[in-house]
Amino acid sequence: MKKMMCGAVAWLAMAFGLNAAEMKMAVTTSFHNSGLSEVLLPAIKRDLGLEVHLLIVGTGQALRLGAAGDVDAILVHSRKAEEAFLAEGNGTYRREIMYNDFVFVGPGSDQAGIRGAANAVQALRQIAGVKAPFVSRGDDSGTHKKELSLWLEAGLQADGFDSWYRAVGAGMGTALNTAAAMDAYVMSDRASWLNFGNKRGLELLYAGDPVLFNQYAYIPVNPDKHGHVKHDMAIALEGWLVSDTAKELINGYQINGEGLFVFNAQPR
């Protein structure tokens, strides 16, 4: 009994195992939900011997984490917010890595008829026109910001909408769960949608407008502002992310036979 107690205490006292070569990167929920990280991280570990710990948050929080120096790099998709982040001296520069696209998902009955919409903005106008239930992320994430900018382009004010517009203030998965439960329309990144396990009556209704393309960029946190960040590792990781190995893995990644990401990093 006593021995067991001693053993238990020793087990608790052991440092929670951490590796020497490791860094923290904040990524968006949409990136993680795609499953691509499960392909890239083992390859990064193999090639660089680097353990990348992912913090899966919305773009808004990812940028906050970077600004506070709580992570070493961020991988996000909201250009305007990224530029503001750089302007405040929080990161060194942004490097475009790849893009995927957003899709409109909704009930199979498609009461707003967006299946045949001419473009993304038109689709939103139709949804607003019939006041079909629409779930918004409402969490200041890249996806949310994109959605708001599309409503603006459609000449509509999202904060003036009635109860048909439901901001859930949560990640993509939760938003999709909510939409599935309420037979609502929702804008999702394609990867989250394809990987989502609880589709119920939801179907992919509209996609393909170039305005829906979603550019991911990598930003190392500024080591001049935060001396403790692992800048060398952040640079090593960037080198890997723009390499041919990464290109093959990213372009070759598929779910149900569909490609998700297009690698578009420019060599410098």
Place this chain on the structure above:
Amino acid sequence: MGELWEGMRQAVWLVVTLDPDLVEISLRSLRVTLSALLIASMIALPLAAVLTVQRFRFRRLTVATLNALMGLPPVVVGLIVYIILSRGGPLGVLGLLFTPWAMVIAQVVIIVPLIASVAHQSLRELWSEYHDLLISLSTTKRQRIAALLWDGRRALLTAALAGFGRAIGEVGAIMIVGGNIEHVTRVLTTAIVLETGKGDFALALALGFILIAMAIVINFAIHNLSRTETEGRW
């Protein structure tokens, strides 16, 4: 209903095959919570005993505050611990944010008031029985506290188990301060949130059943080891 059955089936399957991810996050859950429980008990039990034997001016107020803090919203604790441990915060230099220790700290803050309140409740009753005896033996304060803690150990165990139950099932705070990082700070509760977000309800449920089962097994094990309910009164 289908999802519930599927969840149970998957739970059994994960346990039977000793799924390595499951084993890893379950052990991490246990380690974080048992560490927190150990630290919290070392703070809360002596505190409860002192509050029982020591008369001082703000004793009532302290006890009332402790009771009130039992209902401390975990998510607020998480947020405050996060801000303190963040690089910009007062303890930022320690670099503890998004490590298991951050989760331990948050859990300690959440369960200390609970353990102290429950322990104080039972020690107070014990004290009313022991009071005359211990005073007449002219024991020191230290001895009185030791006597109360030792003789009240079974009741204190219940207090600690209540703390364990609250900590192991907690998600709001540790999600914020731990960050749910795979292989580092992912524990059962945060994994459940993650799988629910992916719409994989069956796996989320399976993890949930395992969490409940683990809490029950730990409770049984501790009761068994300390032979509660088997020896006369204590």
